Amino acid sequence: xxxxxxxxxxxxxxxxxxxxxxxxxxxxxxxxxxxxxxxxxxxxxxxxxxxxxxxxxxxxxxxxxxxxxxxxxxxxxxxxxxxxxxxxxxxxxxxxxxxxxxxxxxxxxxxxxxxxxxxxxxxxxxxxxxxxxxxxxxxxxxxxxxxxxxxxxxxxxxxxxxxxxxxxxxxxxxxxxxxxxxxxxxxxxxxxxxxxxxxxxxx
Amino acid sequence: xxxxxxxxxxxxxxxxxxxxxxxxxxxxxxxxxxxxxxxxxxxxxxxxxxxxxxxxxxxxxxxxxxxxxxxxxxxxxxxxxxxxxxxxxxxxxxxxxxxxxxxxxxxxxxxxxxxxxxxxxxxxxxxxxxxxxxxxxxxxxxxxxxxxxxxxxxxxxxxxxxxxxxxxxxxxxxxxxxxxxxxxxxxxxxxxxxxxxxxxxxx
Numbered sequence: 001x002x003x004x005x006x007x008x009x010x011x012x013x014x015x016x017x018x019x020x021x022x023x024x025x026x027x028x029x030x031x032x033x034x035x036x037x038x039x040x041x042x043x044x045x046x047x048x049x050x051x052x053x054x055x056x057x058x059x060x061x062x063x064x065x066x067x068x069x070x071x072x073x074x075x076x077x078x079x080x081x082x083x084x085x086x087x088x089x090x091x092x093x094x095x096x097x098x099x100x101x102x103x104x105x106x107x108x109x110x111x112x113x114x115x116x117x118x119x120x121x122x123x124x125x126x127x128x129x130x131x132x133x134x135x136x137x138x139x140x141x142x143x144x145x146x147x148x149x150x151x152x153x154x155x156x157x158x159x160x161x162x163x164x165x166x167x168x169x170x171x172x173x174x175x176x177x178x179x180x181x182x183x184x185x186x187x188x189x190x191x192x193x194x195x196x197x198x199x200x201x202x203x
Numbered sequence: 204x205x206x207x208x209x210x211x212x213x214x215x216x217x218x219x220x221x222x223x224x225x226x227x228x229x230x231x232x233x234x235x236x237x238x239x240x241x242x243x244x245x246x247x248x249x250x251x252x253x254x255x256x257x258x259x260x261x262x263x264x265x266x267x268x269x270x271x272x273x274x275x276x277x278x279x280x281x282x283x284x285x286x287x288x289x290x291x292x293x294x295x296x297x298x299x300x301x302x303x304x305x306x307x308x309x310x311x312x313x314x315x316x317x318x319x320x321x322x323x324x325x326x327x328x329x330x331x332x333x334x335x336x337x338x339x340x341x342x343x344x345x346x347x348x349x350x351x352x353x354x355x356x357x358x359x360x361x362x363x364x365x366x367x368x369x370x371x372x373x374x375x376x377x378x379x380x381x382x383x384x385x386x387x388x389x390x391x392x393x394x395x396x397x398x399x400x401x402x403x404x405x406x
Contacts, residue, residue: 002265003253007246013239015231016224020292026250027291028218030263034251036216043210045244047229048237050206060233062205088230089223 004030056130058106058123059088078102079137084127084159085145086110086152094145103139105130110146110155118158127159128166135170142167144176207233259333261309261326262291281305282340287330287362288348289313289355297348306342308333313349313358321361330362331369338373345370347379 004026011022029037052063054070061070081102085091086109094100105127111118119125131142144159146152160174167174179197181190190198207229214225232240255266257273264273284305288294289312297303308330314321322328334345347362349355363377370377382400384393393401 003246003250004263004265007243007250010239010243010246015227021219023292023295024218027263029247029250030254030256036213037247037251040210040213041244041248043206043213044232044240044247047206047210047232048240051233053233060207060230062207089226092226 057104058108058126059091059104072104079134079139081141081143082131082134082139083143083145086147086155090145103134107146107155107159110151111158113150113154118155122155122159124159124162128163131163131166131170131172135172139170139172141173141175144174146176148177148179260307261311261329262294262307275307282337282342284344284346285334285337285342286346286348289350289358293348306337310349310358310362313354314361316353316357321358325358325362327362327365331366334366334369334373334375338375342373342375344376344378347377349379351380351382 004023007026007029008019008022011017011025012019014022017025029040050063051060052068053060054073055068056073057070059070059072061072067074078101081100082105083094083100083102084105084107085094086107088106091104091106094104106123107127108123109121111121115121131139142163144156146156156176163174178201179194180201181187181194181198185194187195207226210229210232211222211225214220214228215222217225220228232243253266254263255271255273256263257276258271259276260273262273262275264275270277281304284303285308286297286303286305287308287310288297289310291309294307294309297307309326310330311326312324314324318324334342345366347359349359359379366377381404382397383404384390384397384401388397390398
């Protein structure tokens with residue numbers, strides 16, 4: 001197998017990349033300046049060394065030689081709320097919006113509707129531990145910020161049911177993001193479910 | 204800028220990759236086994252060293268310490284025909300089909316219809332040199348195997364017009380791939396242009 005085919009098989013494992021695009025990536029690299037390719041290789045090799053996974057919220061963060069807990073978890077922001085998101089990019093979206101000031105938790109996935117072992121797909125045990133730990137620091141509300149689609153709904157239900165006894169015991173409220181019209185949505189093209197939520201949550 | 208953003212900017216330069224997918228690639232790598240990431244970095248770093256560009260046909264080929272001409276150009280296959288394709292993957296498609304046994308030339312692109320400096324987009328000077336060189340070895344036909352779309356048509360016209368005097372002088376024929384129904388095409392969904400070609404080239 002040539003170096004072209006070899007590198008292609010690596011790119012084919014990337015999310016959303018098929019045989020053709022993987023090959024296109026390799027030929028793209030071959031056509032680049034050698035410096036670009038060298039720097040890319042170096043950045044990839046360095047990635048795991050400079051980025052760590054926070055043991056408290058499970059997000060990836062720049063590891064500057066400090067502890068194993070990220071800057072957001074160690075910061076002295078509001079400890080009363082914990083926002084649970086599916087993945088790192090969701091965390092980034094919320095941060096960018098500057099609409100939330102509390103703590104975070106990365107669930108690490110959603111649960112497919114027919115999944116037999118839901119606990120294997122998300123960090124549910126880790127979330128329970130985080131909530132118990134948070135209770136000692138004044139946690140009063142867990143916000144489930146998952147996608148508004150069937151898999152997100154199913155995951156929300158599973159998490160809610162699993163957390164219920166512990167949350168009840170600790171006196172912590174569980175909430176989810178409000179549903180309605182997204183900004184820029186035209187009424188004409190809105191689905192029935194969105195309109196139902198928008199009417200119910202009118203203000 | 205963190206290592207995550209930094210690596211993202213590299214992936215954003217890949218063909219067809221936007222901001223979101225570049226980020227997704229980085230988080231995908233962070234979630235992988237460290238060995239996978241290390242091997243990927245090594246493969247990328249090695250790529251340029253193990254693959255060379257043939258100075259005769261301009262395709263990328265595994266460089267095993269030999270000369271600067273690839274195995275297909277040095278092989279003793281038919282030197283009477285030269286197949287001109289746009290890019291390396293087109294060369295691979297033709298090779299895989301086992302439908303052609305002659306020599307190849309990678310044009311390196313096509314010419315956008317409104318391009319002011321067509322010669323800068325393709326290897327037209329290199330093709331002329333290759334043809335003159337081929338004439339000495341019995342080259343009798345140059346086959347333009349470009350895409351059947353407006354840009355391919357425009358490039359074909361430009362190449363044909365540019366090569367005309369030289370080919371005439373050397374007594375070399377210029378042909379293009381036959382047009383008609385692609386295998387699997389349903390007549391019902393064929394466009395007028397395809398049907399016109401299919402009727403004209405009936406056999």
